[in-house]
Amino acid sequence: MEDSPNIARLGDLLRSPRPLTATASPHFPSTASPPPPPPPPTLRATDHHRIITSLNRATIIVGTLNLAASSSPPPPCSCFRFSDSSATVCCDVLRFQPSCIGKEIRVTAWNFIPFKHHRRGGSGGFLEIIQWSFSDSSEGLKGLHHVDSLPLVPNHRNDDSSKAQYHVFGVVESVGPVSVVPCSMAVSISALNSSSKVNLPGFLVQLMCCECRLCCSKECNTDFISGTLAENQNGNGHSFTKMQIVYFCGNAYTWHATMTKLICTQIMVSSLKKKLIYITKDESRVMYVTADMSVFHVCRFSEKWMPCLKSDNIMGKGECGAYTGVIKDVYMQGMALELDHDVWLLLTDELHSSVHGLRVGTIISVRNVHFMDPKFSWTKIIILGACIKTSIIVESFSPLETGCNVVLQPRSMLGKFIQSLPFSARLWVLLLVSSLRKKFAGFLSDKEILGTQHKEGIVQMYASSLLPPSMIQTEVCMVLSWGFVGMT
Numbered sequence: 001m002e003d004s005p006n007i008a009r010l011g012d013l014l015r016s017p018r019p020l021t022a023t024a025s026p027h028f029p030s031t032a033s034p035p036p037p038p039p040p041p042t043l044r045a046t047d048h049h050r051i052i053t054s055l056n057r058a059t060i061i062v063g064t065l066n067l068a069a070s071s072s073p074p075p076p077c078s079c080f081r082f083s084d085s086s087a088t089v090c091c092d093v094l095r096f097q098p099s100c101i102g103k104e105i106r107v108t109a110w111n112f113i114p115f116k117h118h119r120r121g122g123s124g125g126f127l128e129i130i131q132w133s134f135s136d137s138s139e140g141l142k143g144l145h146h147v148d149s150l151p152l153v154p155n156h157r158n159d160d161s162s163k164a165q166y167h168v169f170g171v172v173e174s175v176g177p178v179s180v181v182p183c184s185m186a187v188s189i190s191a192l193n194s195s196s197k198v199n200l201p202g203f204l205v206q207l208m209c210c211e212c213r214l215c216c217s218k219e220c221n222t223d224f225i226s227g228t229l230a231e232n233q234n235g236n237g238h239s240f241t242k243m244q245i246v247y248f249c250g251n252a253y254t255w256h257a258t259m260t261k262l263i264c265t266q267i268m269v270s271s272l273k274k275k276l277i278y279i280t281k282d283e284s285r286v287m288y289v290t291a292d293m294s295v296f297h298v299c300r301f302s303e304k305w306m307p308c309l310k311s312d313n314i315m316g317k318g319e320c321g322a323y324t325g326v327i328k329d330v331y332m333q334g335m336a337l338e339l340d341h342d343v344w345l346l347l348t349d350e351l352h353s354s355v356h357g358l359r360v361g362t363i364i365s366v367r368n369v370h371f372m373d374p375k376f377s378w379t380k381i382i383i384l385g386a387c388i389k390t391s392i393i394v395e396s397f398s399p400l401e402t403g404c405n406v407v408l409q410p411r412s413m414l415g416k417f418i419q420s421l422p423f424s425a426r427l428w429v430l431l432l433v434s435s436l437r438k439k440f441a442g443f444l445s446d447k448e449i450l451g452t453q454h455k456e457g458i459v460q461m462y463a464s465s466l467l468p469p470s471m472i473q474t475e476v477c478m479v480l481s482w483g484f485v486g487m488t
């Protein structure tokens, strides 16, 4: 007879100087789940990395999983948060279900990675939830066809839903980064400039929607929602061909981590507003905008809709696709990740500063990333270039004792310069950084080599003297990027 597992408190884990791991059963009894398969060779402990220290007795953590903190300005990361009575930390969770948001869960297998530098006012560690169950066992008994309906802004009084009468049903294709943009609301275009602006956090979700009579019906009651979401899992004839954009704005930005997890999943969002959005003075498009009374619906069992993961016919000319691989090494504070099979993932600023779980040994899948063959004469590699439509999903946490990616410093001139280059040139500059650092080690400071927020370092001076000016261009996908939003 085994003892009941120990319950660890986050407050105590935060005091640990080293990463820790534990499960509800320390030695996987043969009657329960089989022992996990041995890690692939690339994940085994090496001279550089040891396996995370395992607690020698069965230990679980009990607490509540929540959306990102809603604060102004928004926190630097949009991670899920996990709280018990002693502390709150950033977390990521495998086998995520939107129904666990706001509920107490028992974390029965986990890694805890303390941050090396405590962020100001933030949590000092990252909880990787490998296995979990609901504390309330009745939640787990709800059938696979159960549809969870969750208000985007909890506890909102449903006072005026007259303008928020639209709903969108479709497959999530891409999720843009959270950005804070000056936003003005006006009754007409001419009033856009004069109306006062507020800084609004938000992100854009691109969905592939169905245009059949049923999906376009105005009616959106409970029967319709559960019928559409649950029935369609059996492949009942909808065809998701029409692209729609939903702008999750204001407090709804806290849903970013959830929406990222739901890429390729069928969802519905009801009580949306439809607005003409001005991205610049001359460029506008109609999109759905979340309101405080909007509700998000998803079926417990949601088969992944794979067409948006199509990666065949990739020639390496910038096509968008998906890739899954193990992180072998992390360079330039996480801006470049070396994956297995000579694949290099180059991240954007938003991505590399907001995903903590990108540790050496982690298996990630990257969605909507550009495949590039830089045709270097000296080596054969593939570059995966992230843009603002790219999302990274952690498929398996690293068993190795490797640190989290927490970016503290504001964007440097070098960072901005690198982002302005085509992907093959970005990798070249990153390699240049590492060789100049080696060459001048002991002679020049990092500041002189890399530059600061306001001053160019020698890397940037040297690189811009060698790169043709035509190389210095802008992002590949501008569609979802903007500096200004006007709503009429």
Ligand SMILES: [Zn+2]
Binding pocket: 077, 078, 079, 090, 091, 356
């Ligand atoms: Zn975080």
Ligand SMILES: [Zn+2]
Binding pocket: 210, 211, 212, 213, 214, 215, 237, 238, 239
């Ligand atoms: Zn349909």
